[in-house]
Amino acid sequence: MNRSDPDGVLSDPFESNIDVSHKVTSKNEFSIRQADRDDVQMLESIEREAFQGTSTFVRIDRDLVRENAVYLAAVRDWLPEERELGRRYSISTQSQKAYDSLLARIKRNFYRNFLDKVTKPKLPGDYIAGFIGLWFVLDETHVVMIALRDKDRRKGIGEQLIISALEHAVARGARIVTLEVRQSNEPAIELYLKYGFHKVGLRRRYYDDGENAVIMTTPQIQSDDFQRQFTRLLEQHSYRWGWVPRPEFGAPKSDSNEVV
């Protein structure tokens, strides 16, 4: 797997002429799956880490049971050293209010001082690095939130989540994908621009600290033009980061690609 891009060949995806169709594509350690109610504590802990106390208008626990919402999570197996976190990890991922309550503190001390020593700590099923939340409204898909843990950023996972969101939107017959983003959020804006979103307007003082939101939207995602560019970006992502399995969508089709 080639994780670097020393020659800068991937820096301009829409213009790049690199032929990725004959490269070996290894498998990434992460895969994408739909999040469910069991994941809510981990998703909320990622939200807290990513947005650090700023209001996001999103209720993940409610969205996870809404029919017109889908949350996709980037997951992997726990690493051996992370198994030590055990029960403590699941406790530390509870909602902030629950985490700070007196009862939670008593429970935490009880686990730390007693239960961890006599029982085998139990981790949630998967380690989750980040997630994207989507709402489907008529023929539009709206990205309500995307967030990565700090330590998992700049590894192509945010990009993979956008890829997966676009795949879901296309599969559900959406015409366009829309979102709002803080005007100062350069990493996120760069990510969206890379995937063909463009700025279409401004919601003034949209956030509770007074910052403006930029409204961004894709072109028609079912169009041949968009699909051609999207496929190219998808191939480049696989080539750079390894193929990321996602059950609803198959592996690359090229005969010469070897997906390990």
Ligand SMILES: CC(C)(COP(=O)(O)OP(=O)(O)OC[C@H]1O[C@@H](n2cnc3c(N)ncnc32)[C@H](O)[C@@H]1OP(=O)(O)O)[C@@H](O)C(=O)NCCC(=O)NCCS
């Ligand atoms: C925005 C965010 C999801 C990006 O995720 P990520 O996994 O770090 O991004 P990736 O490694 O997949 O990068 C994909 C592209 O995003 C852009 N990007 C990501 N981080 C960037 C940064 N720090 N500066 C500039 N561009 C950046 C680049 O275009 C990058 O493509 P490249 O690698 O070819 O340069 C992540 O930074 C995050 O969780 N931020 C906090 C939460 C947030 O702001 N969410 C958006 C709310 S609308």
